[in-house]
Each structure stands twice: as structure tokens, then as C-alpha cells.
Amino acid sequence: xxxQQNPLRDMAAWLWPWAVWAVLLLVLTLIFSQISPxxxxxxxxxxxxxxxxxxxxxxxxxxGILSFGHGAFLIVAAYASAxxxxxxxxxGVILPGLPEMLRGIQISPLGGLVAGVVLAAVLGLLAGIPLxxxxxxxxxxxxxxxxxxxxxxYNNWTDWTKGTASLVGLPTWVGPWAALAAALTAxxxxxxxxxxxxxxxxxxSREDLVAAHGAGIRVMRLRLLAFVLSAAVAGAGGVLLGHNxxxxxxxxxVYLNLSFIVIAMLVVGGIRSMSGVVVGTLVLSVLAxxxxxxxxxxxxxxxxLQIPGGTREVLLGLCMLLALxxxxxxxxxxxxxxxxxxxxxxxxxxxxxxxxxxx
Amino acid sequence: MTLLQMxxxxxxxxxxxxxxxxxxxxxxxxxxxxxxxxGEYIMVGAYVLLLSAGLYWPFAIGAVLVFVVLFALAxxxxxxxxxxxAPPETLMIVSFGLSFMIQHIWxxxxxxxxxxxxxxxxxxxxxxxxxxxxxxxxxxxxAATVVLTTVLALFIKYTRIGxxxxxxxxxxxxxxxxxxxxxxxIAVAFAISAVLAVTVTVLFVAQTGSMTPFFGxxxxxxxxxxxxxxxxxxxxxxxxxxxxxxxxxxxxxxxxPPHLQPFREAFVFxxxxxxxxxxxxxxxxxxSAWERV
Numbered sequence: 001x002x003x004q005q006n007p008l009r010d011m012a013a014w015l016w017p018w019a020v021w022a023v024l025l026l027v028l029t030l031i032f033s034q035i036s037p038x039x040x041x042x043x044x045x046x047x048x049x050x051x052x053x054x055x056x057x058x059x060x061x062x063x064g065i066l067s068f069g070h071g072a073f074l075i076v077a078a079y080a081s082a083x084x085x086x087x088x089x090x091x092g093v094i095l096p097g098l099p100e101m102l103r104g105i106q107i108s109p110l111g112g113l114v115a116g117v118v119l120a121a122v123l124g125l126l127a128g129i130p131l132x133x134x135x136x137x138x139x140x141x142x143x144x145x146x147x148x149x150x151x152x153x154y155n156n157w158t159d160w161t162k163g164t165a166s167l168v169g170l171p172t173w174v175g176p177w178a179a180l181a182a183a184l185t186a187x188x189x190x191x192x193x194x195x196x197x198x199x200x201x202x203x204x205s206r207e208d209l210v211a212a213h214g215a216g217i218r219v220m221r222l223r224l225l226a227f228v229l230s231a232a233v234a235g236a237g238g239v240l241l242g243h244n245x246x247x248x249x250x251x252x253x254v255y256l257n258l259s260f261i262v263i264a265m266l267v268v269g270g271i272r273s274m275s276g277v278v279v280g281t282l283v284l285s286v287l288a289x290x291x292x293x294x295x296x297x298x299x300x301x302x303x304x305l306q307i308p309g310g311t312r313e314v315l316l317g318l319c320m321l322l323a324l325x326x327x328x329x330x331x332x333x334x335x336x337x338x339x340x341x342x343x344x345x346x347x348x349x350x351x352x353x354x355x356x357x358x359x
Numbered sequence: 360m361t362l363l364q365m366x367x368x369x370x371x372x373x374x375x376x377x378x379x380x381x382x383x384x385x386x387x388x389x390x391x392x393x394x395x396x397x398g399e400y401i402m403v404g405a406y407v408l409l410l411s412a413g414l415y416w417p418f419a420i421g422a423v424l425v426f427v428v429l430f431a432l433a434x435x436x437x438x439x440x441x442x443x444x445a446p447p448e449t450l451m452i453v454s455f456g457l458s459f460m461i462q463h464i465w466x467x468x469x470x471x472x473x474x475x476x477x478x479x480x481x482x483x484x485x486x487x488x489x490x491x492x493x494x495x496x497x498x499x500x501x502a503a504t505v506v507l508t509t510v511l512a513l514f515i516k517y518t519r520i521g522x523x524x525x526x527x528x529x530x531x532x533x534x535x536x537x538x539x540x541x542x543x544x545i546a547v548a549f550a551i552s553a554v555l556a557v558t559v560t561v562l563f564v565a566q567t568g569s570m571t572p573f574f575g576x577x578x579x580x581x582x583x584x585x586x587x588x589x590x591x592x593x594x595x596x597x598x599x600x601x602x603x604x605x606x607x608x609x610x611x612x613x614x615x616p617p618h619l620q621p622f623r624e625a626f627v628f629x630x631x632x633x634x635x636x637x638x639x640x641x642x643x644x645x646x647s648a649w650e651r652v
Contacts, residue, residue, distance in 0.1 A: 066448045138639045141587045145628040156621035267452045310467040317460030328445040
């Protein structure tokens, strides 16, 4: 009875593109985390980056506005979590400048995650209210200015952040599995949002702002919603980052470079689809890892192959340029995974809903 | 007296920013490319200056000029021409990637540590004019800005190629249809922006004497900000934006109490956001360069 309502099947069809990536990531994590501790670390790093890219995608992919400001949410969330989770005994020594209220408490890692995400979301809301009034390149530059403001503050606010020195003592609870759980949750949030009413309206405004305004879509409000959601998810990535390394620092433009890599992953994968997020993150992470191996020297058939130090970034940049020149729409070309016919049913509504309506 | 001194400082810092902003704004005006790699033209030139420091200074500057112009043309030919029709966000990311790549090629070649060069120390000497002590390099900065901006404005207004440049900027397809060789026009725009970059390089290196493969980034950022504040695609706007950012920076340097000094940049960029909120189209709006909403 193909034309009958079947909530279970509809649900499965709705979830399908997410589920395919989830299974793939699960399998990859299973395999790679078993190979060696070093490999497990790389897996964790990649999954955390996937969380951050997904966070960025929720805003950029749906609104079409490039944000250079998401690094700010990483910083804010990571430090917020550090303030509440570093053991009390250490905090007195490391951060004597912290106010009494924060210095005396120590909450669970999950509490730290929540604190970080909430602070990132609040900051996203406060910054988003003015920023979302802008469009196009002015918006991109404004988000960048916002990033610089936050970054300069955290860089010099040494009483609270230790600035360019390292803030140590964060409990390192993040492993491949925690990172995987976070990545799958982030992707599910992104998927749910882009297929929600708000997400679809926002995507419509991305394609034609004038028409969207004309159709009565409150673009600013939707952008703000996406921005806050995206800040929260990126913030979660920031928290994971801190608790994976066990230390935080603002030295050497780490967050600026990370922002760059994250944007590169999103663009190479394809800004317009969730599949692009996964593809871009995996491809660039794998390439970076391969180049890193070559930098330390690889033995191929008895010949020692080694590229000079620093070449990794050059090659990574080159791959990115080639990808953009050859496929300006990203590797995914803005498409999602097709839902198999058996789940699609014959109801015409069910089909168009699953596919990217606007390529 | 101190007020006048401050004005001169603001004008000289602003001049450097204005030149950077015009270089970025020119390319944006013609092909809609937000060129992150512009800072790399400045950076690359500094290393040529490092290598040619032993030469008599006009030759050294000549070497930088030739190299940077060729470098900019190559970046257009090899990279930007390949993505001419891509949407502006893709173009922006392409230039971001190019800039990242060039920086790291320079890291591989020269290392990431600071290099110093003593180039034209003479122009750093102070001159005394009407009781004010002014660094020679400040005067040069102001002079270079005025001269180059004027020449560029005249060039765009009165020469054949300047005319074509405006045509391509207004409507690239129409310009092609009436026989404008747009690739040639764009190449000229890149060459001009390279000349501006060389000026910035020479002034910057003469003043600070040091360089790293990453020093172009902060200049580019300030150039961008200036471009957006001034109104993207409007050259007078870029110059104005550059001077404004320079002035704000200099004023903050003087009025902020010492414990807030490290946060100076935060204040500058907050004012940028505020500025954009008040006038998102920039001080001098250009209709063709702006989205029609």
C-alpha cells in the first residue's frame, strides 16, 4: 500500500542521508581508533573538526553568508568550560585572578560542555542581533571584525585566560567515542534544521533575497536563529578541542588558522549540503595526515621519500585551490545522499522533501 | 602643537592603510574579487628587498617592482582567471587559499622567523618643520599617498584603459560585446594594485626593517576593513576608509589608558562593526558594486 501514510517509513526516509554518514563515520571510527593510539588521536581530532565545520555550516550553508567569525565561539566556549572544570586545587595556582565564585567551583565535564555551549549561544545572540542586519561582503567583514575583537580580548585578558601562555589542567575526557557522539549529534542538528520550516525559508532567502523578502520571509530573524544555533554547535566543538588537548592558548593565531582550515573544509566539500561538510572534513583531514607522514619520511619500496618541513601547508593550499578551480561548487556539488526508492514511497510530497530542492 | 603632531601621525599611518585599501578596492571594483592574497604581494616584495639590499636603492626598488608586478600577473593568470565566473564567496576563498599557500611557500624558503634588513635608514631621520619633529618616512607616506591616489584617479578617468576598466566593472559581458579585452584590462588592474603594494612594501620595510612570511595578513585585514568602511569599489572611499582607520588607531594610541592599550585593536574593530551598522554600504556607496536589496 504505497500511498498510505507510514510514519515509520517517512521517518526512516527523513533520517536516511544522516544515517548513511553516521554509519560510515561509526565504521571509520571503529577501525581507526583500534589501529594505534596515535591513529585514535587523529580520529578524535578529525571528528572534533567535523563538529566545528558542521557548526559553521548551519549558518553559512543555510544563509549563504560567509562567516569568518566562528573562531570567536570556539574561544569563548573553550575558556568557559576551562573556568568551571579545572580542578579547584589547580585553579588557585594557575588562575589566581579568577573571581572567587568561579575559583571555588568544579563541575562535571558535561557541565563544562553545557556552560561553553550556552555562553557561545548567548554571545551568538548578542553579536548576531547587530551583525545579521548586514548582507554580503559587509556581513563577512563584520563577522571577521567580531572575531578580532573577541580574540584580542582573550589574548590580553591574562587574569582570566593567561593570554598567550598556556592554560593547563583541563580534564582530558574527550576520546574518539565522545567526539563521534558529538559529531553525530551536530550533524543531526544541522540536518534537522535545514529540513525544518525555518531552515527551508532561510535557504530560499539564500537563493533570492529580494523574492524572499517579497514573500514575507523574516530573513533577519531566521538568520539570527541559524547564527545562534551555529554558534552553539561550534562552541561545543571548542569545548571538545580544549578537553582533547588538556590545554588552551591564544598564541600564534591558533584560532585564526583553525578558522581558516575549517572554512577551507566547508568550501572544498561544498557549502550547500551536509554531505559537503562530511566530505570536505574527511578529505582535507586525510590529505593533511598523508602530507604530515611525508614530512617525517615515508618508506616506499625501499626508497625513503621525504618532503621538506612546512611543505604540508603548501600542498594543502594547492589541493584546496585545485578543488575550487575544478569544482567551484565543492566536491559534493551541494547534493545530499539520495533516499532509496523503497523508503521514498510514491507520495509526491515525500520525494521532493528529501532532495536538495535548490542545487 | 601636539594636536598637529597627532594629525601628521594619523595621516602617515592612514596613508599606508589607504594605499593598501586602494590596491584591494581596485581589484574588487573591477572583478568583484576580495583579494586576500594582496597582503602577499606586499610580503613577497619585502623579501625581494631583503635579497637585493646590497644594491643601490633605486635598483633594489626596481627589482621589487618587476618581481611583484610579475607575481601579481601570475596570480591572476594561473589562479583567478580560472575561476572568473565563480560566485564572489568562492573567489574570496580562492584568494584566501592562495594567500595561505604563498605564505607557506615563503616559510619553506626563508623560515618563519623574523628577518631584518636595513633599507634606506636615511629616510627614518626626523626633520624639523615649524617646531615639529617629523620622521622623514611619515612625510614620504603622506606624499606617496597623495601622488599615487591622484595619478590613479586621473588614469582611470582619462585614459583609454581606465575607461575600459570602468566599463568592465560596470558590466563585464556588455564590455566584452563592445570589444573590450577584459582579460587585458583585468591584468592592468592587477599590475596597478601590485605597484601600490610595492609602495607599501618599501615604506613599511624602510620604517620597521623587519619581516616575516605572515606580516602581510594584518595589513590586508586593515586594508579590507578600510575598503568596506569606505564603500567597496569606490576608490576615494577606500582612501577615506584607510585614513579613517589610521586616524582611529592613532587617536586610540594617545587617549587610551595604559592598561587598556593591549585592547586597542578590539576598539578599532568594534568601531568598524558600529560603522557598518550605520552605513552598511560604506561611506561612499557604489551602486554597481552593491547587492540590490
